[in-house]
Each structure stands twice: as structure tokens, then as C-alpha cells.
Amino acid sequence: MPGSVVPHWEEGLVPAVLAPDYQRIMDVLVGGNGICGEAMDCRQLAAAVGLEPVPAKVEGVRSKAKRLAARGWLAEERPGLFSVPVGRGGGS
Structure with missing residues (x-):
């Protein structure tokens, strides 16, 4: 959704707090x-x-x-290559 806010990742947050487009990216990764x-x-x-x-x-x-990546949900291993840091993906 346009203008949706992506919170900074912190312990205990799950991808369910993200807008659906962001949740899909997290689910894939x-x-x-x-x-x-x-x-x-x-x-x-x-x-x-x-x-x-x-x-x-x-x-x-x-x-x-x-x-x-800027908010800590993903790691950008090198420009344009993304992954989920250990412990940051579960619970969607």
C-alpha cells in the first residue's frame, strides 16, 4: 500500500506487522x-x-x-542481493 511505514526491526517483531507486499518478500526469503x-x-x-x-x-x-534492509529486516549481502538475517524471519 502506498506510503506504508516499515518499522525498524527489533526483537519480538514478526513479519505480520508489515504491509502485505513486504510480507510476501519476507516469506520468499x-x-x-x-x-x-x-x-x-x-x-x-x-x-x-x-x-x-x-x-x-x-x-x-x-x-x-x-x-x-535499511530497517534491519533484511541483509543486503552485496548490492541487489538480499537475505534474511538469522532469527529475523519467523512467525509470519
């Missing part, structure tokens, strides 16, 4: 796609959440993933 714990790039993430991996959709996913 936590293991909802069958690749538990593996880092993914934004094209892979876009496809995994059911979006066509075209530049406009990939950029939207990149923006959301970067926001999640």
Missing part, C-alpha cells in the same frame, strides 16, 4: 519459495512473489527490499 535462507536478487524476488520480472516491477521490489 524465509523459505516460502523452497529455498530456505538463500540470498536472492531482485529479479528472482519479483518472479518469486508472482510479478513479471520486467524492469518496472523489479525496481518496485528493489525499493521494498532496500527499505526492509
Whole structure:
């Protein structure tokens, strides 16, 4: 949803506090796609959440993933490659 706020991650928060688009990204990276714990790039993430991996959709996913990383929900292992830090994904 436009303008949704992503809270800074802290102990005890679960992805359920996030807007649905952010929850889908977290679910994919936590293991909802069958690749538990593996880092993914934004094209892979876009496809995994059911979006066509075209530049406009990939950029939207990149923006959301970067926001999640800036707030501590995700780790950006290198530019454009995201994963869930240990202990930050469960409970959605």
C-alpha cells in the first residue's frame, strides 16, 4: 500500500506487522519459495512473489527490499542481493 511505514526491526517483531507486499518478500526469503535462507536478487524476488520480472516491477521490489534492509529486516549481502538475517524471519 502506498506510503506504508516499515518499522525498524527489533526483537519480538514478526513479519505480520508489515504491509502485505513486504510480507510476501519476507516469506520468499524465509523459505516460502523452497529455498530456505538463500540470498536472492531482485529479479528472482519479483518472479518469486508472482510479478513479471520486467524492469518496472523489479525496481518496485528493489525499493521494498532496500527499505526492509535499511530497517534491519533484511541483509543486503552485496548490492541487489538480499537475505534474511538469522532469527529475523519467523512467525509470519
